[in-house]
Amino acid sequence: xxxxxxxxxxxxxxxLDRVGPGDLINAKVDIALGxxxxxxxxxxxxxKVGAEKVFDKSRVILVPDHFVPxxxxxxxxxxxxxxxxxxxxxxxxxxxxxxxxxxxxxxPEKGLVLPGDLVIGADSHTCTYGGLGAFATGVGSTDxxxxxxxGEVWLKVPESMKFVYKGEVNRWVEAKDLxxxxxxxxxxxGALYKAMEFTGPVIRELGMAGxxxxxxxxxxxxxxxxxxxxxxxxxxxxxxxxxREYTPLESDADAVYAEVKEYDVANIEPQVSFxxxxxNAKGVSEVGDIPIDQVVIGSCTNGRIEDMxxxxxxxxxxxxxxxxRLIVIPATPHVYRTAMNEGMFDIFLDAGAIISPPTCGPxxxxxxxxxxxxxxxxxTTNRNFVGRMGHPESEVYLASxxxxxxxxxxxxxxxxxxxx
Numbered sequence: 001x002x003x004x005x006x007x008x009x010x011x012x013x014x015x016l017d018r019v020g021p022g023d024l025i026n027a028k029v030d031i032a033l034g035x036x037x038x039x040x041x042x043x044x045x046x047x048k049v050g051a052e053k054v055f056d057k058s059r060v061i062l063v064p065d066h067f068v069p070x071x072x073x074x075x076x077x078x079x080x081x082x083x084x085x086x087x088x089x090x091x092x093x094x095x096x097x098x099x100x101x102x103x104x105x106x107x108p109e110k111g112l113v114l115p116g117d118l119v120i121g122a123d124s125h126t127c128t129y130g131g132l133g134a135f136a137t138g139v140g141s142t143d144x145x146x147x148x149x150x151g152e153v154w155l156k157v158p159e160s161m162k163f164v165y166k167g168e169v170n171r172w173v174e175a176k177d178l179x180x181x182x183x184x185x186x187x188x189x190g191a192l193y194k195a196m197e198f199t200g201p202v203i204r205e206l207g208m209a210g211x212x213x214x215x216x217x218x219x220x221x222x223x224x225x226x227x228x229x230x231x232x233x234x235x236x237x238x239x240x241x242x243x244r245e246y247t248p249l250e251s252d253a254d255a256v257y258a259e260v261k262e263y264d265v266a267n268i269e270p271q272v273s274f275x276x277x278x279x280n281a282k283g284v285s286e287v288g289d290i291p292i293d294q295v296v297i298g299s300c301t302n303g304r305i306e307d308m309x310x311x312x313x314x315x316x317x318x319x320x321x322x323x324x325r326l327i328v329i330p331a332t333p334h335v336y337r338t339a340m341n342e343g344m345f346d347i348f349l350d351a352g353a354i355i356s357p358p359t360c361g362p363x364x365x366x367x368x369x370x371x372x373x374x375x376x377x378x379x380t381t382n383r384n385f386v387g388r389m390g391h392p393e394s395e396v397y398l399a400s401x402x403x404x405x406x407x408x409x410x411x412x413x414x415x416x417x418x419x420x
Contacts, residue, residue, distance in 0.1 A: 001254060001255075001256060002251070002252025002253060002254040002255040002256075003018055003019070003020075003251070003252055003255055004160040004195065004197060004251045004252075004255040004256075004257065005133070005160075005195075005197060005227055005229055005249055005250055005251040005255075006135055006157075006158065006160055006195035006197070006225060006227055007019050007020065007021075007157060007160070007255075008249045008250075008251070008252075009116060009117075009118060009134070009135040009249055010025060010027055010118070010135060010155065010157055012116070012247075012249070013027040013028045013029070013030075013118040013135075014026060014027040014028075015028075019157045020157060021157055021158060021159040021160075021258075022156065022157060022159075023156070023157040024154070024155075024156055024157075025154070025155055025156075025157060026152055026153070026154055026155075027118055027152060027153055027155055028118065028151055028152055029059070029118050029119065029120050029147050029151055029152065029153050030059060030113075030114075030117040030118050030119060030134075031059055031061060031107070031112065031113055031117060031119040031120070031121075032059060032060050032061070032120055032121070032144055032147040032148050032151075033060075033061045033062075033063070033103060033107070033119065033120070033121035033122070033123070033126060033144075034060075034061075034062050034063075034082075034121065034122045034123075034141075034144055034148075035062070035063050035064060035065055035066055035103055035121075035122070035123055035360075036063075036064035036065065036066050036067055036068065036075065036078045036079050036082055037066050037067070037078070037123075038122030038123060038141045038144065039062055039081075039082055039085075039122060039141070039144070040078045040081045040082070041122075041141035041142070041145075042122060042141045042142070042144040042145040042148060043081055043082070043085045043145075045141070045142050045145035046085075046145050046148055046149065049145075049149070051148075051149045053089065054089050054091070054148045054149065055147075055148065055149060055150055055151035056151060057089055057090050057091050057092055058092040058093065059151065060089070060091055060093075060148050061091070061093040061094070061095075061107065061112065062082045062085070062086055062091060062093075062094045062095075063094075063095045063100060063101070063103035063106060063107075064078075064079040064082050064083075064095075064096060064100060065095075065100055065101065065102050065103050065106075065358070065359060065360050066359070066360045066361070066364065066366055067079070067359075067361070067366050067367065068096075068100060068359060069357070069359075071361075071366065071367040079096075082094070082096075083096060093110075093112060098333060099333065100333075100358060101331055101332030101333055101334075101335070101358045102298075102299065102300045102303055102331040102332065102358055102359070102360055103121070103123065103300065104123075104125055104126065104128035104129070104212075104216065104300035105212075105300055105303055105304055105331035105332050105335070106331070106332050107129070108128075108129065108131075108132060108208070108212060108237075108241075109241070109332055109334055109335075110241065110243070111238060111240075111241030111242045111243045112243060113129040113132055113134055113136070114132065114134065114238055114242055114244070114246035115132055115133035115134060115230040115234055115238065115246050115247070115248035115249075116133065116134065116230075116246050116247040116248050116249050117129070117132075117134040117135070117136070117246065118134070118135050118136075118153075119134055119135070119136040119137075120136070120137060120138075120139045120143070120144065120147055120153050121136070121137075121138055121139070121144070122138070122139060122140065122141045122143075122144040123138055124138040124219045125138065125216050125219060125300050125301075125382065126138045126139075127215055127216065127218045127219050127223065127224075127225045127226050128212050128215050128216040128300060129212075129215065130215035130218065130225050130226040130227035130228060131208065131211035131212035131213075131214065131215040131216070131226070131228050132208075132211075132212075132228075132230075132234060132237070132238065133227065133228060133229055133230040133234055133248055133249070134227070135195075135225055135227065136215075136225055137155075137224055137225045138219065139153065156193075158193050158194050158195045158224040158225070159193075159194045159195070159257075159258040160194060160195040160196075160197055160255070160256075160257050160258060161191055161194050161195065161196055161197065161223075161257060161258055161259045161260070161261065162197045162199060162257045162259075162260045162261070163182060163196060163197065163198050163199065163200075163260075163261050163262075163263070164199055164200040164260065164261070164262045164263070165178060165198070165199075165200040165201070165202035165203055165262075165263050165265055166200050166201055166202060166262065166263070166264055166265065167202065167263075167264040167265040167266040167267075168265070168266050169202060169205075169265050169266075169268075170265070170266065170268065170269060171417070172270050172400075172402050172403075172415070172416040172417065172420070173265065173268055173269065173270055174210065174213075174270075174310065174400040174401070174402060175206055175209070175210030175211070175213040175214050175400075176213055176271075176301065176302055176380065176398075176399070176400035176401070177268060177269070177270050177271045177400050178202070178214060178263075178265065178268065179213065179214045179216075179217045179220075180217075180271040180272075180273050180278065180281045180398060180399075181263070181268050181271050181281055182221070182261075182263070183217065183220050183221045183273070183278045183279050183281060184271070184273070184278075184279055184280070184281030184282075185261070185263075186221055186261070186279075187221070187279045188220060188221060188222060188277055188278060188279045189221075189222040190221050190222065190279075191218065191221040191222050191223040192222035192223075193222065193223075193224050194222075194223055194224060194258060195223065195224055195225050195226075195227060196215075196218045196221065196223040196225070196226045196227070197226075197227050197228075197229075197251065197257075198211075198214050198215070198226065198227070198228050199228070199229065200262075200263075202265050203228060204231060204233075206233075207233065207306060208233060208234070208237040209304040209305070209306040209307065210306070211228045211233075211234075212304070213301055213302060214226060214228070215227065215228060216300060216301045216382060217278070217301060217382050219382075220278040220279075220382060220383065221278075221279075229250045229251065230248030230249070230250065234248070268283075269283040269284060269285060270283070270284040270399070270400060270402065270403050270415060270416065271283060271284065271399065271400070271403075272284055272287055272378075272397050272398065272399050272403060272413055273384060273397065273398035273399070274384075274397060275384050275386075275395040275396060275397065276384055276385055276386045276388075276395075276396075277384065277385070278382070278383065278384060278398060280384075284399075284403055284413070284414070284415045285415065287413045287414075289412060290376065290397070290412055290413045291376070291411060291412045292324060292376045292377060292378050292397075292407055292411065292412055292413060293323070293324060293325065293371070293375040293376055293377065294324065294325045294326075294327070294369060294371065294375060294376075294377040294378075295320075295324065295325070295326045295327070295377065295378045295379070295404050295405075295407055295408040296327050296329065296362050296363070296369055296377060296378075296379040296380065296381065296389075296404070297311050297326070297327070297328050297329065297379075297380050297401050297404050297405065298327070298328065298329025298330070298331060298356070298362075298363075298380065298381075299329070299331070299360065299363045299379070299380060299381040299382065300331065300360070300363075300382070301380060301381055301382045302380035302381075302400065302401050303329055303330060303331025303332075303335065303358075303380075304331055304335060305330075305334075305335045305338050305339060307380065307401040308328070308330060308335060308338075308339045308344055308401075309342075309344070310400070310401040310402050310405070311328065311348075311401040311402070311404065311405040312339075312344040312347045312348065312405075313420075314402060314405040314406055314409065314416055314419055314420060315347050315348060315351040315353070315405050315408070315409065316347045316351075318351055318409045318419060319351055319352055319409070320351050320352040320353060320408045320409065321408065321409060321410060321411025321412075322411070323411060324408055324411045325354065325369075326348075326351065326352065326353040326354065326408040327353070327354045327356055327362065327368065327369045328348050328353050328354065328355050328356065329355075329356040329357075329358065329359060329361075329362075329368070330355075330358060331358055332358055333358065335358075336357070336358060351408075351409075353408075356368050356369075362379070362381075362389055363379070363381040363382070363383070363388075363389070364388065364389075365387065365388055365389045365390045369389070370389065370390040370391075371389045371390030371391055371394035371396075372390065372391055372394065373391040373393045373394065374391075374393055374394065375390070375391070375394045375395075376394070376395045376396075376397065377389055377394070377395070377396050377397065378396075378397045378398075378399050378403070378404050378407045378408075378413055379396055379397070379398060379399070379404065380398075380399065380400065380401050380404050381396070381398065382398070383396075383398075384396035384397065384398050397413060399413075402416040403415070403416060405419075406418060406419045406420075
């Protein structure tokens with residue numbers, strides 16, 4: 001009996017010939033990641049147990065990206081703690097100031113996460129890196145502290161589910177639509193503690209940005225991780241970026257899956273997930289007349305240059321509707337500069353948008369776009385829980401960059417077809 005891609009990566013990092021679902025393993029990590037919300041707790045625990053040095057100063061990475069530039073004294077103190085720890089430990093990869101980007105967009109861009117890696121991060125959307133063919137999952141801050149010290153993590157091997165996407169992709173359907181549709185189909189607990197392996201002809205045609213988007217939202221279906229096998233698109237992306245050697249793996253032909261789901265994407269139109277769960281996905285044609293107050297295009301889900309281009313293609317020559325705010329957040333300094341150099345800033349500004357420096361801010365109701373009572377937002381983020389983006393009586397509708405841009409122009413949730 002063969003192993004899935006997830007099982008192979010875990011077996012390799014546990015020093016075992018094979019593992020199976022339910023096995024408890026101790027595995028070596030390639031990257032241990034923390035941000036300005038979660039890492040301060042890890043640092044406190046690190047010092048509390050008397051640890052003196054991280055296991056590898058090139059494998060522990062800190063990115064203060066949630067509340068920076070700092071919004072208040074508390075967030076400033078948290079960021080300061082990261083700076084001091086990075087300096088004390090001589091960490092090779094600490095991204096601050098003009099080098100800072102949204103962590104899950106920044107690390108792939110820098111070639112720090114690679115195919116076949118085992119990555120843990122004290123952030124639930126660490127699963128993003130599965131788009132590169134890595135096993136990546138979120139952990140608690142104390143687990144991160146232990147990994148920072150030992151370079152190891154305790155894990156239970158998850159069962160794997162396979163999701164196969166076939167057919168002809170409709171116009172304006174993006175990777176975000178595929179994953180929202182999938183979560184709508186199986187529910188927010190449909191892949192609870194399972195590996196979500198995305199495959200099929202449609203996935204093989206997806207660029208890296210789309211793959212990272214799909215893996216990013218595996219956690220919204222309860223998944224332990226999302227993962228896509230290494231291929232020529234992966235190789236093209238990582239070959240010029242990789243900071244070290246890597247070993248890609250793939251599922252065996254006779255690997256066993258808990259479930260296999262197949263989708264004909266010809267049946268999928270652009271999606272919108274209604275409050276207050278990502279599983280509340282509907283086709284944009286079913287939405288009806290819902291006026292909005294704000295649109296956010298950015299985040300670790302959809303803040304890459306491809307997302308900027310999608311939004312700009314619709315905003316060019318159009319204006320944001322009166323009474324609607326559009327906030328555009330390039331996820332990294334490189335995305336920011338590229339969008340600026342390609343003339344997208346002119347498009348965004350001419351349309352009436354606000355351009356923010358890289359930050360997670362509004363996604364978690366932190367800053368740079370917090371919603372007031374009764375306000376509605378369309379966002380390219382990943383969660384629309386009660387109070388996620390601000391007041392508990394506000395509403396967040398999840399969508400792709402194309403749907404978000406179209407909605408900003410219309411002043412209500414709408415299809416890109418209407419404005420294109």
